Amino acid sequence: MPPRLAAVDVHVHLSAFWADRPSSFYTPDLDFTVPGLLRELDAQGIGEAVLLQLDTAPSVAATLEEGGRLSSESRGRLLRTSTVNPVDGERVVAEAIRAWEQVDDLVAIKLYPGYFPFYPHDPRLEPVYEFAARRGLVVMVHQGDTLTPNGLVKFARPIELDEVAVRHRDVRFVLCHMGNPWIEEAAELVYKNENVYADTSGLVWSPRLPFYEAMVTRAQHRLANAIATMGTADRVLYGSDWPLESIALAVRMVEGLDLPPAAKAQILGGNARKLFRLPPPAG
Ligand SMILES: [Zn+2]
Numbered sequence: 001m002p003p004r005l006a007a008v009d010v011h012v013h014l015s016a017f018w019a020d021r022p023s024s025f026y027t028p029d030l031d032f033t034v035p036g037l038l039r040e041l042d043a044q045g046i047g048e049a050v051l052l053q054l055d056t057a058p059s060v061a062a063t064l065e066e067g068g069r070l071s072s073e074s075r076g077r078l079l080r081t082s083t084v085n086p087v088d089g090e091r092v093v094a095e096a097i098r099a100w101e102q103v104d105d106l107v108a109i110k111l112y113p114g115y116f117p118f119y120p121h122d123p124r125l126e127p128v129y130e131f132a133a134r135r136g137l138v139v140m141v142h143q144g145d146t147l148t149p150n151g152l153v154k155f156a157r158p159i160e161l162d163e164v165a166v167r168h169r170d171v172r173f174v175l176c177h178m179g180n181p182w183i184e185e186a187a188e189l190v191y192k193n194e195n196v197y198a199d200t201s202g203l204v205w206s207p208r209l210p211f212y213e214a215m216v217t218r219a220q221h222r223l224a225n226a227i228a229t230m231g232t233a234d235r236v237l238y239g240s241d242w243p244l245e246s247i248a249l250a251v252r253m254v255e256g257l258d259l260p261p262a263a264k265a266q267i268l269g270g271n272a273r274k275l276f277r278l279p280p281p282a283g
Contacts (some may be wrong), residue, residue, distance in 0.1 A: 002202040006265070006281035008272035009247065011140075011176060011239030014070060014078070017056040024147060025243040026207055028088070031274060032243055033278050034073045036258050040247040047281050050188060050239075050257040051078040053141065054095035055115040060084055061098040064103055071105065079276065081140070083110040087117060093124055097131045108138040108174070108278050114146045114156025115226035121163040133170040138275060141173060144180040145202075147244070160185040172275060174237065177202040183222045187229035190236075197275060198226070200254060200267070201239030231265045264282070 014037055022028065030036065041049055052068060052225050053063040060082060067080040067126055080103070084096040100106060102174050109132060120141055143156050158179040165173055175198045179186030183203075203219040204212070227233050240250035254267050271279070 001048055004151075005069050006273070007044065007046040007238065007251070007269040008276070009041065009046050009240050009250070010174065010199050010240070010276075011052060012049045012078075012239045012271050013052055013054060013243045014243075015054050015057070015066060017062070021147070024206070026246050026249075030151065030243050035240065036070070038074060038077065038253055040242065044247050046247065046251075047168055048077050048275070048278060049242075050140075050272075051080050051081060052108075052110045053083040053242070055083070055112040057083060059097050060092070064099060066101075068105075075112045079112050081105045081108045082106060083112065084128065085112065085116045086106075086122050086128075087120075090124055094129055097127055099108075100131065100135075102264070106137060108140050110140045110142070112142045113160070114142055114144070114151045114153050117152055117155055117159045119155055121160060121167075125128065125164075129164060129168045129171050129182075133168060138172050138174055140176055140199075143175050143179070144182060144253045145179045145205075148257075155210050158182050158189045161196070162193070164191055165189065166200075169195055171195060172197065174199055174275075176239070177221070177241070180219075180225060183226050184229060186227040190226075191230045192237075195238055197235040197271070199239035200239035202244060203248065203253065204245060204249075216249070216253070220256055223253065224257055224259075229239065229257070233259060233267050234271060236267045237275070238268045 018163050057063045063082045071078050071080045084093055087132055126150050141161055143158055158175055175186050175196055178198045180203050190198050204215050238254050240247050254264060
């Protein structure tokens with residue numbers, strides 16, 4: 001069996017709270033449902049995907065309800081996460097943690113600096129990091145460009161994650177989108193901090209842009225450079241950012257890297273299985 005049959009996509013989205021965004025999907029006729037997503041995963045031999053809750057979710061309770069429902073519908077192949085916005089205040093953060101305490105299948109908490117005006121080192125997030133350490137959960141942090149022009153990308157630069165990575169060595173962080181466009185800065189964070197990982201999702205923008213093919217080629221070069229900066233692929237995680245990017249394209253970008261097959265298998269799934277403590281692939 002080719003090694004990627006064991007693959008894990010660490011970054012997908014599927015939510016009713018994203019109904020206003022089909023214009024950003026990689027194709028206008030995308031099937032934005034559990035079967036539609038599973039079909040794309042199956043076609044690339046991907047076992048599980050981390051279903052990341054969105055900045056547009058109306059409440060923490062809504063993320064838990066929807067994540068649980070979609071995870072069941074996928075028979076556990078879509079892994080459940082939640083999100084909280086610290087700008088909503090300390091009371092909302094405390095309520096989120098109380099709700100998360102009641103759920104035993106969460107694999108990660110996603111944070112959206114840039115979409116909301118806060119830094120990862122915002123003191124209001126301390127209880128979230130303490131909770132993640134206690135439960136052994138991964139904290140995934142949006143980094144770099146935002147889908148909406150109203151985002152403030154100064155809050156989403158990789159350098160801003162360094163302080164919490166140092167302060168919370170017992171928390172494993174995923175720096176999403178490799179900090180795109182600050183990919184070299186992200187590579188430094190991963191190189192320096194053993195508890196920081198980076199995902200390969202969202203490295204290209206809309207397929208409707210006139211120079212899209214050049215963008216894909218350049219993104220792949222930058223990914224290769226980042227791995228060379230790290231000196232290892234042990235903490236690089238394949239992710240697509242579906243439905244913004246097709247699963248097939250995201251896998252192709254990793255498979256096209258000039259790396260030994262074992263390193264590509266690690267990026268496509270081995271590293272994620274260890275990080276999220278997933279069982280070995282079926283079969
Ligand atoms: Zn995303």
